[in-house]
Amino acid sequence: MKEDGEVFDTVEEDLDGDLDPSTASVLLEQSTARALRQFNVWPPLLLLIGSILLPFALGAVWWSVRHQHPYVGPTGGALLVMYSVIIVWIIAVSVALRRATSGIGGGSVRQRKIEGLGMVGMLIAVYVFQGALLHAHVSHAIVYGIYPVTAPFIFVGSAFALNSAVKEDWRKVAVAVPIIAVALAAAFTGPVVAWLVVGIGLGVTLLGLAVVQLRERRVGLPA
Amino acid sequence: MTVEELDPLIHAPARLRIVATLAALALGDSLSFTRLQDILALTSGNLISHLRKLEEGGYVAIVKTGGGTASHTTVGLTPLGRAAFDSYATALNDLLLGK
Numbered sequence: 276m277k278e279d280g281e282v283f284d285t286v287e288e289d290l291d292g293d294l295d296p297s298t299a300s301v302l303l304e305q306s307t308a309r310a311l312r313q314f315n316v317w318p319p320l321l322l323l324i325g326s327i328l329l330p331f332a333l334g335a336v337w338w339s340v341r342h343q344h345p346y347v348g349p350t351g352g353a354l355l356v357m358y359s360v361i362i363v364w365i366i367a368v369s370v371a372l373r374r375a376t377s378g379i380g381g382g383s384v385r386q387r388k389i390e391g392l393g394m395v396g397m398l399i400a401v402y403v404f405q406g407a408l409l410h411a412h413v414s415h416a417i418v419y420g421i422y423p424v425t426a427p428f429i430f431v432g433s434a435f436a437l438n439s440a441v442k443e444d445w446r447k448v449a450v451a452v453p454i455i456a457v458a459l460a461a462a463f464t465g466p467v468v469a470w471l472v473v474g475i476g477l478g479v480t481l482l483g484l485a486v487v488q489l490r491e492r493r494v495g496l497p498a
Numbered sequence: 499m500t501v502e503e504l505d506p507l508i509h510a511p512a513r514l515r516i517v518a519t520l521a522a523l524a525l526g527d528s529l530s531f532t533r534l535q536d537i538l539a540l541t542s543g544n545l546i547s548h549l550r551k552l553e554e555g556g557y558v559a560i561v562k563t564g565g566g567t568a569s570h571t572t573v574g575l576t577p578l579g580r581a582a583f584d585s586y587a588t589a590l591n592d593l594l595l596g597k
Contacts, residue, residue, distance in 0.1 A: 294509055294510060294511055294514070295501070296501060296504075296590055296593045296594055297594065299504075299509060299514060299590055300590055300591070300594055302511060302514055302515065302518075303514060303518050303587060303590065306514065306515040306518035306519055307518045307519075307521070307522055309519075309537070310518065310519040310521075310522035310523075310537065311522050313522075313537055314522060314523065377530075377533055378529050378530030378532065378533030378534070378572075379523065379527055379528070379529055379530075379533070380527065380528050380529075380530070380572055381523070381524065381526050381527030381528050381574065382524065382525075382526045382527065383523075383524035383526075383527050384527070
């Protein structure tokens with residue numbers, strides 16, 4: 276699968292010599308950029324899809340609770356919409372992940388699996404704790420409002436940021452920090468608006484990341 | 499710095515693309531032969547011949563598992579190969595900057 280306009284469309288693959296330095300430099304940059312795009316588990320298209328789906332999912336819940344006084348919690352229909360959209364998003368992420376990591380073996384693959392299991396475990400713990408809050412008769416505004424829409428992003432996001440910082444992957448840290456900040460800010464906006472704030476925050480973050488990657492591609496940097 | 503001083507094992511179009519692609523993987527990772535071939539769009543014979551040269555130089559490690567139709571070949575950059583690629587990229591940059 277060659278891409279238009281790339282230097283290696285015109286080079287003789289089976290010859291060893293006669294590669295001038297400027298052509299070699301372009302070839303090196305293009306090959307690196309192409310490989311990184313191929314191995315990118317978060318391609319721009321996936322991020323763009325997420326920037327639409329996730330605000331829609333959380334927006335559906337906000338729509339169902341926006342006039343509640345006192346706050347009771349999302350309706351069954353809104354939860355159905357939210358979880359359906361989230362499942363579609365998870366499927367899209369899985370397809371992208373499988374495509375990007377196809378044929379790759381080694382330590383990073385094992386590490387990613389362990390990290391994934393850790394994140395899922397943490398997410399389960401967050402929701403089990405939600406059950407404990409309900410059991411302790413904490414108000415619906417917390418149990419069905421502020422907590423479920425902010426806690427997963429605060430705790431799982433922090434773990435993700437910490438793990439990325441340990442690996443000195445500052446790009447991932449730069450993605451996690453605004454999500455954590457938005458979730459923390461949303462916790463102060465109350466059980467109704469929190470759904471909207473987190474939804475918009477996620478959408479903007481994913482859109483921003485997609486735009487950054489697309490701009491990097493345009494200027495020839497590996498995205 | 500002159501063109502002749504660039505590592506001849508890497509300074510060839512196909513091998514430069516192979517090494518650059520493998521260098522984009524995480525340290526210690528390997529790539530299946532079929533995926534590498536798909537990314538580079540090289541013929542099987544062409545890719546094998548260049549990989550053999552890189553393997554002889556100690557730049558790549560080729561691991562074949564299984565046998566017959568179930569055989570699976572993976573290719574990864576060795577630490578020597580990664581260091582050689584980094585040196586090559588630096589040398590190429592220096593050459594272009596006239597250092």
